[in-house]
Amino acid sequence: MKIEKNGSNTLIQTMINQGIEYIFGIPGAKIDQLFNDLKNYPDANKPKLIVARHEQNAAFMASGIGRLTGKPGVVLVTSVPGVSNLATGLITATSEGDPVIALGGQVPRNDISRLTHQSIPSRELLSEATKSSYEVEMADNISEVFISAYITATSPKAGASFISIPQDVLAAPVEKEAIKRFDLPDENAEATTASLNKVIEKIKNAKFPVILAGMRSSEQRVTDALHHLLSRFSIPVVETFQAAGILSHQYEHHYFGRVGLFRNQMGDTVLKQSDLVITIGYDPVEYEARNWNASGQREIINIDTVDPEITNEYQPSLIIKTDLANTINKLARLLPQGLKIKETSNQIIQKLRYQFDYEEPDFKFKNPDLLNPLQIIEALQEFADDSNIVTVDVGSHYIWMARYFRSYQPRQLLFSNGMQTLGVALPWAISAAILNPDKKIISVSGDGGFLFSAQELETAVRLQSNIIHLIWEDNAYDMVKFQEEIKYNQSSGVEFGPVDYVKYAQAFGAEGMRVNSQQELSEALRAADKIQGPVIIVIPVDYSANTQLKTSLIENTTN
Template identity: 60%
Template sequence: MTNVKRGSQALIQSMINQQVKYVFGIPGAKVDQLFEDLKYSDQPNAPKLIVARHEQNAAFIAAGIGRLTGKPGVVATTSGPGVSNLVTGLMTATAEGDPVIALGGQVPRDDLARYTHQSIPSKELMSVASKSSVEVQDSNNLSEAFTNAYSTAISGKPGASFISLPSDVLSGNVTRPEMQKLQAPEQTQTFAKTLTQIVKMIQNAKLPVILAGMRASSENVTEAFHNLLAKVSLSVVETYQGAGVISHKFENDYFGRVGLFRNQIGDTLLKQSDLVIAIGYDPVEYEARNWNVEHNDQIINIDTVAPELTADYQPDMVIESDIASTLAALTDALPEDYQLSQSAVAQLAKLREEFDGQNDVKTDAKPGTMHPLDIVNTLQTKVDDDTTVTVDIGSHYIWMARHFRIYRPRHLLFSNGMQTLGVSLPWAIAAKLVRPNEKVISVSGDGGFLFSGQELETAVRLKLNIVQLIWNDGYYDMVKFQEQAKYGKIAGVKFGPVDYVKYAESFGAKGLRATNASELAAALDQAQQEDGPVIIDIPVDYSDNIELKSALLPDLLN
């Protein structure tokens, strides 16, 4: 006898087969069958349904799951505006390599061609924000559609997959068996001839430098990367999304991060290098027209995907294969006695002295406020290697990217491809779900925080001990200081005050305020003792933001 299921039940079983643990979303009439079956499933491994307060934030949380685990997070919303509110979240995930599967409710099939309630061309809308976008027309295709969406989301450069689900497809009968767990594909290997050529290029280079990008930050790639550095000492520059690929053991090889403005130690080193080895680098992180203005003598591109070629980025060698296995093979191929020349060592020592002095500058904030570096340095003393720190967009994001250290990959999260406001708190929720026994700290400005601040209720409901720092100055300051530099005046960047301590308390969270380093240190200690989320409001003095654009090239101030 055929085992008949509803479409939504077959979809849930497909999630179970791919080991999906959570579904984040907002309910609605066109997707309520899925929500009902998730809530009342008798399957012990059924994903947990977590209701968010906005579809965009639900997508951000799902993307956070994807970035932290390498496996797609799942978001489900109703039709019409429920789907359209996903666009920013999916666009950000696709640009920044975070695997996500979005399930969008849709009107019944016989209403698709009608101008009716909440009927929009969802599949077409999402085709520009995701790697794949399909609409299921038969309940028996649901499992196949989900499994293919999963495969697409994790393949090549990860990103978002979207599935439009007409309500009658979710409630329709399914007789076809569900797809089983995906098998990991066989990884391609690098040819010995290619490895020999790479070794010669490294040996002949006067100052080889590694540029570690977003796809260098997976656990297996980082392990292979560390094995390489254990054998040969090579200077490393991280992108923002490559943050943490350098561990404590290899700190002497670390020369900072690059992204946004071309005025960092890492930019200087890339400019001086005659061989850049780009590992898992994606141009959306930091375009080559910024760091390769003078066009380096040679570039090797090691990645799982083909690079985007431009006038500023034409690698002399492209290795398109599994990054970890390529690095392992390269480590074996490099001779034991390889070392940099004395002139290169002296050149790096000079840069090292300048780099190590970046945080040792005089800070003089207005009374009742904190200097950005004092906030960063205080926070640095209160984290350990297991702490996950999520960072929103704003002036604080530049200070954090330049000065805050982290020693494990995917423990310091930035939105650098899209620079999307509001990601920090949703990502922190994802981090606390994935890493429940580790500290999670979210860092936002007062502008970006209120893009997703309503998810504080979600964190309270889930009893997640997330510490949310708010750098408070009353402006969209990242825009403000750039306008001041370009025009000598500002426009459209001022907004009114919010009492964030009372805001926290109104949600049932703890609210604290810190106006100096000792108060912030005490607040961070207190926050870790609470059962749920804590907001720490920090009045900040951004007067020294001029330091963020020092030596900035005029054509790059944008």
């Protein structure tokens, strides 16, 4: 079959050359030629098209690919409102460091500046939601523009790139060849020995050094390097939500909780005991320094691939901008044999360790007929193993999961903490299931967040995605509700009506279950594990102790 050499086919060949495997999208008149040419393209390596049910969710699916693989996920939509529906998904990806390339249809070039049907400045609209926003002006440049978007999306800090493609560009003839595979240069730089010796001197002089591991520490090679460092030097590690799982079972004794919301977690206590915080791949969008260094007096070493954002509360005494994995491995090699934290600090660590591992939180749950969050997490923790990727939506359940659910592999417990975007869990789970068809993916949402992207249950059924989705049901936007109650002694605008989610699941062709006890939940998880395709498990939840999440569950200091 002869391939017409036009803008559309050149773009497809460019994506093939770059190893793009999946495209998530919704068609429309301004972009339908690309959909049609993709269907007819004879190369078996062409990207697989996955039709979504909403553009925002398609963007979430693309960002799920980006987060899990480190390579850009691609989303393809038509002109307005297809393009405008991308905004939330793209700004979430950009904030949280997930590489995405968004392709949006546009009116023909001679209509762009006219007040004609569906003509809006798409490039300008999405420029604030992305790292870069392009508009293809000539079909001969379409391959170059895609490569530029690819480089921008994957370069630190990773994020989203948008390409506006006028309708007539897709059909226009192209003379130039599609750009061949372009591999980004290997990140092999490492910090100088002199700068790392400065780090070692600061560690030697510190009374209580702590590592704060952020989102960019969750790349597997960086996690491996961190394990190498911990094998040489025992130091407490605090994770951000997006760094969840960077410590394996072998190094679990270094784990002192996660930080990402409210100043009363175990991780906060450890950071506030510290006189030296070594941040690795930390991004302030995850948990601002004012939450753990309000006085601005704590010494900080910043090790990252990007320049830090300097604030009154975040003024590192040493900044090392370099490849994380190579630098941490080199630091581990340079550490003197037998280096240990001072004994007085070790006693504090052991006390905190005991509190963290053995002292049960005294939550006051009021309804014994409903499952409480800790019971749900206990059942889920017993069911899940290291092979299960767990995606978590935003809501009260997300706070409980972030604090109490353990994970031992990087990028297998996924949170939206930069933007705290509702609706991400199910689309992310679909992406995870595409990449891991032989594994069970666990997705967790509240009943509020679920309906932000619940139409993608049809997509999951169509793909036969092996997803177990848990809905924590309370008929309210409870994360807002309990914070309103703390601030105003009342809540407002947070309640909504009930939905029969079991029937909802069945209407889409999925399995639906409802449980009313911890034993029933455990049994439902085991049953769902044997079912091919998506399963919804509805869990009425007792959130009566949520206000305690905002109070000092553990000792809290002012700085």
